[in-house]
Amino acid sequence: MTFQTFLKLGRVSNLPTVWTNAVAGAVLAGNPSLPTILVVGIALTLFYTGGMWLNDAFDAEIDAQERKNRPIPMGEIAVGTVFVAGYAMLAAGILIAFSFGVMAGLAGIALAAAVVLYDWLHKRTVLSPVIMGVTRFFCYILAALAVAKITGPVVFGALGLAAYIVGLTYAAKQEAYDRLDRAWPLVVLVIPLIYALTQANGNTPALVIWAGLVVVVLIALRLLFRRNRGDVPKAVVTMIAGISLYDAVLIAGMGQGGLALLAVAGFAVTMALQRVVSGT
Numbered sequence: 001m002t003f004q005t006f007l008k009l010g011r012v013s014n015l016p017t018v019w020t021n022a023v024a025g026a027v028l029a030g031n032p033s034l035p036t037i038l039v040v041g042i043a044l045t046l047f048y049t050g051g052m053w054l055n056d057a058f059d060a061e062i063d064a065q066e067r068k069n070r071p072i073p074m075g076e077i078a079v080g081t082v083f084v085a086g087y088a089m090l091a092a093g094i095l096i097a098f099s100f101g102v103m104a105g106l107a108g109i110a111l112a113a114a115v116v117l118y119d120w121l122h123k124r125t126v127l128s129p130v131i132m133g134v135t136r137f138f139c140y141i142l143a144a145l146a147v148a149k150i151t152g153p154v155v156f157g158a159l160g161l162a163a164y165i166v167g168l169t170y171a172a173k174q175e176a177y178d179r180l181d182r183a184w185p186l187v188v189l190v191i192p193l194i195y196a197l198t199q200a201n202g203n204t205p206a207l208v209i210w211a212g213l214v215v216v217v218l219i220a221l222r223l224l225f226r227r228n229r230g231d232v233p234k235a236v237v238t239m240i241a242g243i244s245l246y247d248a249v250l251i252a253g254m255g256q257g258g259l260a261l262l263a264v265a266g267f268a269v270t271m272a273l274q275r276v277v278s279g280t
Contacts, residue, residue, distance in 0.1 A: 009053050010048075011278065013270060013273035014048070014273075016244060016270045017241070017247075018041070018044040018047075019041045019044070019266060020244040020247040020248065020266040021140060021243070022044055023037055023143075024140060024143070024157065024248075025140035025143025026040070026146070027250070027259060028153040028154045028250060029145075029150070030151065031148040037143070040100075040143045043097055043108065043142070044139055044143075047089070047093040049089055050085075050087070050090040050093065050112075050115070052086075053089065054083065054116065054119040055119045056071065057083045057119075058119045060072045060073070060079045090115065091112075093111075093112065097109075103145050111141075114138060118132050118135060128169065129167075129173070130166055133163065133166040133169070136161050136165045136243075137159065137162040139161075140157060140158035140161060141154065153254075157250050160192040160195035160246070161246060163192050163195075164246055167188045170185045170186065171186065171224055186224070189217055193217065200252070200253050205257050209245055209264060213245040213249060217239065219235075220235040220239045237271075237274045241270040241271045241274070248260045248266075
């Protein structure tokens with residue numbers, strides 16, 4: 001297996017979005033401890049990368065027909081190896097979560113379970129976008145429990161993020177066919193935009209970032225509705241990067257301007273990395 005295969009399987013270009021999830025969860029919990037956030041970021045990296053590996057392992061037969069450029073169909077790595085490595089990464093993430101206490105460990109188990117459930121069922125149920133939303137919900141929860149406790153802002157912020165992911169994942173499900181069958185499920189994207197605006201608290205940096213998030217969503221929607229060849233994948237990776245902007249608005253709204261800028265940088269880094277390693 002080459003290093004490029006590792007990167008492709010893990011879709012590592014999107015990792016900055018889980019790192020900014022860690023920052024947002026900690027800030028919303030009221031204790032943005034940078035050393036703890038770094039360790040949580042490592043745990044979320046393992047959960048995310050392990051989940052992406054398992055996604056390819058579960059989809060190996062389908063990818064052999066629809067996405068022959070993926071590493072397993074191309075013979076770059078055996079499906080059994082991908083399964084073992086994916087589960088090992090999830091287990092390592094759970095162990096790190098337990099290092100923050102029992103509650104954080106249980107959140108880690110819930111996150112891993114949601115990841116596996118999505119990877120197993122996402123081609124077989126219309127509820128797969130909801131399951132994916134649950135995975136990001138627990139990213140906030142885990143980060144909050146690692147630094148302090150679950151608060152109202154953590155829960156509502158996580159629900160807003162989950163709604164964003166539901167809309168994003170619905171669009172991503174159309175990518176293999178490069179079309180959008182129905183547009184109405186995308187209405188769910190209004191929820192995180194409205195919630196993020198309420199949490200800006202009149203904070204100028206937060207409002208500016210929120211405006212940027214709106215622009216990103218509008219650009220993605222334009223691509224989805226235009227439906228030219230290649231537009232759906234472009235829309236999906238744009239919305240993935242936008243996760244960090246959602247995080248940034250909430251962080252800025254809590255008065256953490258420096259960390260908000262770090263989250264905005266996560267958006268820029270994700271967009272840049274997607275040019276090197278496919279984000280889908």
